[in-house]
Amino acid sequence: MDVVVCIKQVVDPELPVRDFAIDPSTRRQVREGRPLVISTYDEHALEVGLQLKDRHGGTVKALTIGPRAAVGDAVRLALAMGADEAVVVDDPRGPDLPGVEKAAVLAAAVRKLGRADLVLTGCESADWVERVVPPLVAEALGASCVTFVSTAEFSGNGLVVRRLADDGFHVVDVRLPAVLSIASDDANRPRLPKVKDIVAAKRKPVHVWAMADVPVTSGDRRVRAPEVQGVTIPERTAKCELLSGDPAEQVATLVQRLRALKLL
Amino acid sequence: MPALLIVATVFDAGLARSSLELVGAARPIAAGLRLDLTAVVLGPGPGLAEAAEVLHRHGVGKIWRAAHSLLTSGQTDALLPVVEQAARTAAPQVVMVSADTVGRELAPRLAYRLGASLISEAVEVGTDGHAVVAKRQVYGGRAVAEEAAASWPVVVSVKPRTTDVPEPWPVAGSVEDLVVSLDEASLATRVREVRREQADVGLEDAQVVVGGGRGLGGADGFKTIGELAAALGGAVGASRPPADSGWVPINWQIGQTGKTIRPALYIAVGISGATQHVAGVTGSRTIVAINRDPEAPIFSLAHFGLVGDYREIVPLLTAKVRELKGA
Ligand SMILES: Cc1cc2nc3c(=O)[nH]c(=O)nc-3n(C[C@H](O)[C@H](O)[C@H](O)COP(=O)(O)OP(=O)(O)OC[C@H]3O[C@@H](n4cnc5c(N)ncnc54)[C@H](O)[C@@H]3O)c2cc1C
Ligand SMILES: Nc1ncnc2c1ncn2[C@@H]1O[C@H](COP(=O)(O)O)[C@@H](O)[C@H]1O
Numbered sequence: 120m121d122v123v124v125c126i127k128q129v130v131d132p133e134l135p136v137r138d139f140a141i142d143p144s145t146r147r148q149v150r151e152g153r154p155l156v157i158s159t160y161d162e163h164a165l166e167v168g169l170q171l172k173d174r175h176g177g178t179v180k181a182l183t184i185g186p187r188a189a190v191g192d193a194v195r196l197a198l199a200m201g202a203d204e205a206v207v208v209d210d211p212r213g214p215d216l217p218g219v220e221k222a223a224v225l226a227a228a229v230r231k232l233g234r235a236d237l238v239l240t241g242c243e244s245a246d247w248v249e250r251v252v253p254p255l256v257a258e259a260l261g262a263s264c265v266t267f268v269s270t271a272e273f274s275g276n277g278l279v280v281r282r283l284a285d286d287g288f289h290v291v292d293v294r295l296p297a298v299l300s301i302a303s304d305d306a307n308r309p310r311l312p313k314v315k316d317i318v319a320a321k322r323k324p325v326h327v328w329a330m331a332d333v334p335v336t337s338g339d340r341r342v343r344a345p346e347v348q349g350v351t352i353p354e355r356t357a358k359c360e361l362l363s364g365d366p367a368e369q370v371a372t373l374v375q376r377l378r379a380l381k382l383l
Numbered sequence: 384m385p386a387l388l389i390v391a392t393v394f395d396a397g398l399a400r401s402s403l404e405l406v407g408a409a410r411p412i413a414a415g416l417r418l419d420l421t422a423v424v425l426g427p428g429p430g431l432a433e434a435a436e437v438l439h440r441h442g443v444g445k446i447w448r449a450a451h452s453l454l455t456s457g458q459t460d461a462l463l464p465v466v467e468q469a470a471r472t473a474a475p476q477v478v479m480v481s482a483d484t485v486g487r488e489l490a491p492r493l494a495y496r497l498g499a500s501l502i503s504e505a506v507e508v509g510t511d512g513h514a515v516v517a518k519r520q521v522y523g524g525r526a527v528a529e530e531a532a533a534s535w536p537v538v539v540s541v542k543p544r545t546t547d548v549p550e551p552w553p554v555a556g557s558v559e560d561l562v563v564s565l566d567e568a569s570l571a572t573r574v575r576e577v578r579r580e581q582a583d584v585g586l587e588d589a590q591v592v593v594g595g596g597r598g599l600g601g602a603d604g605f606k607t608i609g610e611l612a613a614a615l616g617g618a619v620g621a622s623r624p625p626a627d628s629g630w631v632p633i634n635w636q637i638g639q640t641g642k643t644i645r646p647a648l649y650i651a652v653g654i655s656g657a658t659q660h661v662a663g664v665t666g667s668r669t670i671v672a673i674n675r676d677p678e679a680p681i682f683s684l685a686h687f688g689l690v691g692d693y694r695e696i697v698p699l700l701t702a703k704v705r706e707l708k709g710a
Contacts, residue, residue, distance in 0.1 A: 132523045136658065136680075139525050148522055160640075219501060246522050248639060250482075251503045254491035263571035264459070266488050269633065279575070282457065283634055284484040285543075285587070285642075287579040289457040294571045302640065305629045342491070343500040345530035348516070352526050361677070361688045369689045370699045373671065374707070376687055380669060382591075382648045383615075383707060 120177035120273075122168040123229050124202065125240045125252070126161040127214055128185050128193040130154070132245035139352075146350045147215045148246060150189075157193045160241030162200075162309035164301040167271055168239050169201045169310070175273060180232060181205040184224055185213035187327050198320035199312035205325045206232065208333055217344035218247065222255030227335040228328070229260060236295045237278075242267045242302040250300075257298035259339045265291055269304035386445070387418040388475035390466055390486070391438060393426035394456040398434035400548065400588065401481035406441045407549030408508050408541055409479050415510035418476055420554075421445040423469035423561070425454045425462055432558075439556035441549055447472065449561040457574040459488045461565050467496050469561060475536055477515055479508075482540040490540035500532035506545040506643075515539060524639055524662030544587055544643040545666065580632045591617025591648045594637055594664070597624040598653020598674065598693065605631055607697050608652050614704040620644065622660045638663040652693045656681025673697065 130153040140149045157165075168179045181197035183190055187209040194205045208228055210216070216224075229235050238260070240253040250266070257264035267283040274292065282289040283302050293299070301307065312320070360376075362369040377383040389409055391402035406420075413420040422443045424434050428450040435446045447469045453461035462485055470478055470493065478497075480490040482504050494501035502508070505517035506527075514533035521528045532539075567573070586592060593612040595605050605619065612619045619635065626636040637644055639659040645666030652673045654660060661684055664670065672685035673693050682688045689696055 132659070133657070136525060139522065141526060146528075148526075218503070243640060248519070248521055248523075249503050250487050251491045251501060254488050255495055258492050258495035264488055264492065265572055267484070282484070284457055284577070285634075286456060286484075287577060287634065289484070289574045290576040290578070291457070292573045292575050297571075302633070303623075303627055304633060305627065308627075341498045342494045343532070343534050345500060345502050345517075345532040347528055348531050349529045350521065350526050351529070355683060359672070359682045359685045359688045361682065361690060366689075366691050366695045366699055369691065370696060370703055373687055373689060373700065374703050377648070377669075377671075378707075382669060383704065 120171055120175055120236050121234050122171060122177065122179045122237045122239060123232060123235045124161070124165050124168045124179060124181050124197070125225055125238065126165065126181050126183050126193060126197055127158040127241070127244050128155050128183065128190050129158045129214065129244065129246045131156050132159060141350050141352065145215065146347050155189060155192060157196060158241050158245045160243060160245070160301055160303060163303045163307045164239040164241050165197055165200055165202065166307045166309045167301050170307070171271065172201070178203045182225065182228055184208040184210055184216065184221055186211045194325055195320055196312070198323045199317045200310055201316070204323055207325065207327045208330060209327050210330045218249040218251040219255065219342045219344040222252045223259060223335050223339035224330070224333055225252065226256045226259035226339045227333045229256070231333060238262065238298040240298065240300045242300040253298050253300035255342060260296065260298065263294050263297040265293055265297070266300040267302045268299045269302050270306050271299060384417060384419045386421045386473050386475040387413045387477040387479065388470060388473050389422040389443065390478065390480045391422050391424040391434065392485070393424060393430045393434045397430050398437050399481070401483050401543040403437070403441065403548045404543065404546050405479050405481055405541060406438065406443060408546050410442055410549065410552070412477060412508065412510045412515060415512055416476065419444055421473055421475070423447040423449060423466060425449045425465055427452050427455055435558050440551050440553045442552040442554050444554050444556045446556060446558045447561050448558050449563050451563045451565055453565045453567060455574070456577060457484055459485050460570045460572045463489050463492055464565070465561065465563055466493055470497055478536060478538045480538065480540045482542045486540050490538050494538040497536055497538065499536045499538045500534050502530055502532055502537065502539045505539055505541045508539055508541055520639065520662050524658035542643055544645050580634055586618045586620050586635060587642055587644060589618035590646050591615040592620050592644050592646045593617060593650045593652060594620040594622065594654055595625055595652050596622040596654030599625065602630040604653065604693070607694065611650070611697050611701045611704070614701050614708065617646070622654045651681055651685070652697060654681055655679045656684055
């Protein structure tokens, strides 16, 4: 089984709100001076790929579009977790390209890598949360697609996966090749690399491709991205009434307030 | 007139609420861009006729109806070719899909097949008379992106529970059956089993939701807030840590990755109020926060705040509610 995991480098999404700023010229988050991490669910996707490799062999390759100078940390962590090699499609705007464009480049890069039975992604990027990359990569590759998957196991010639759904869980049979987007779950908590893994990662190959070296076809680029007209930080106006007194008094006041609002 | 096509589904209990929400979101767009409001309604069969009537009653004229035993919950690979068939027949300028389990797979793939523009996960959608414009939550709910698409067709997916169900607006309509040919053996993915969770009061449809966070300390804490929810006739939800740690099923999660809710009353217990959680609850009419840290960010969002240990406050509140309801 040969697995490609698409990882995106993002500004730490749990950074305090005061460290968050929008650059009006790019209409994107300011990255300078902020800690950069692998997008939350992409680490879970790596874990799912590595567990498949641990159990059944094969390879795991990490693939990212981003500026080569900055993505080193993300790539090194992926390799230390256990990926065999990594590909960086070098582009200064990489993480902030429209989802539609990234999907086209990722699909073309997967094809250029040669054989892949399975492409894994996060269920959403922690910053842009567009949720379009995985289904679009699947279409461009002519692969099966299931999103919000928490576990994947081999079954016959394909996979059986668990999809998080509005009405519970779906157990889904999936033909290969496939693109799965991964949601977090107790079973795919990302592993922490040990010191020897970090050392070993230094010897693993990292291929840097220029954007021009990735042969994107018109078939990859069928969807048009919307124009981003603005990114704004909404003002919060709600004023909270902090109820006073001991717990019993607070509860009594709350009940009064809720009754006045006809909520009780 | 060119058309706006809504993708509506009837999987079990009648027309999906999110399908009706789409109609509400679609009406101003159809008016602003002078489009006929049309729909394709899909399902295994039962309830499709009634659903078509509900759609007519809410402003949808022409309806394409598709019935097939494979058009069931989660069966994206059966639904997608039929929606594509409807779209090729209706040749719409705009297609609207709910970003639910199926829709978040279907919308991008449909856009690919139609060579369309794609707006994903809108929480607000409208038109300026020339383009479809939408708002999306980005950066973990810290910011809102405004996107516009004017190169037709446009496929838009709309996050469930970000708008209210619309008022009726009856129109004369017609129903045409689509001839559906699906071959089970050719499906790339096949739902083998659906395992339901929290079937009694669905989190997304409850009028009262009690959400628990890491501050509950474990699965036992969810029993405490479960009693409050039961007394209120509501549902229980959670922030991400309890869902990730297996204290509660993962699909109880509310927020950016989890569900969006818009109940009349949301009570957040032991939840700090991270933006990714808040992203899923801002549509709630009244928000109450119970947290022992007076500095918790949830208090800048809530209407009423109770500062203290939930283990003291929640049982008292539950008792009070029972007393009132019993009376
Ligand atoms: C990409 C991404 C997506 C995410 N999606 C979601 C999502 O969908 N939903 C979501 O919720 N989060 C999401 N998160 C996580 C989010 O950033 C926060 O980490 C999470 O919401 C924190 O959960 P919490 O408030 O329960 O825990 P904490 O932040 O640890 O807060 C616990 C609170 O409990 C209080 N407390 C402790 N003990 C008591 C007591 N005895 N009585 C009363 N109060 C007490 C504390 O004062 C504290 O405020 C996401 C994060 C990322 C990066
Ligand atoms: N720049 C990128 N490089 C590699 N993978 C990416 C990139 N951007 C997005 N992805 C993948 O696509 C997933 C979904 O992203 P999105 O469509 O933005 O929500 C992410 O979780 C990643 O796995």
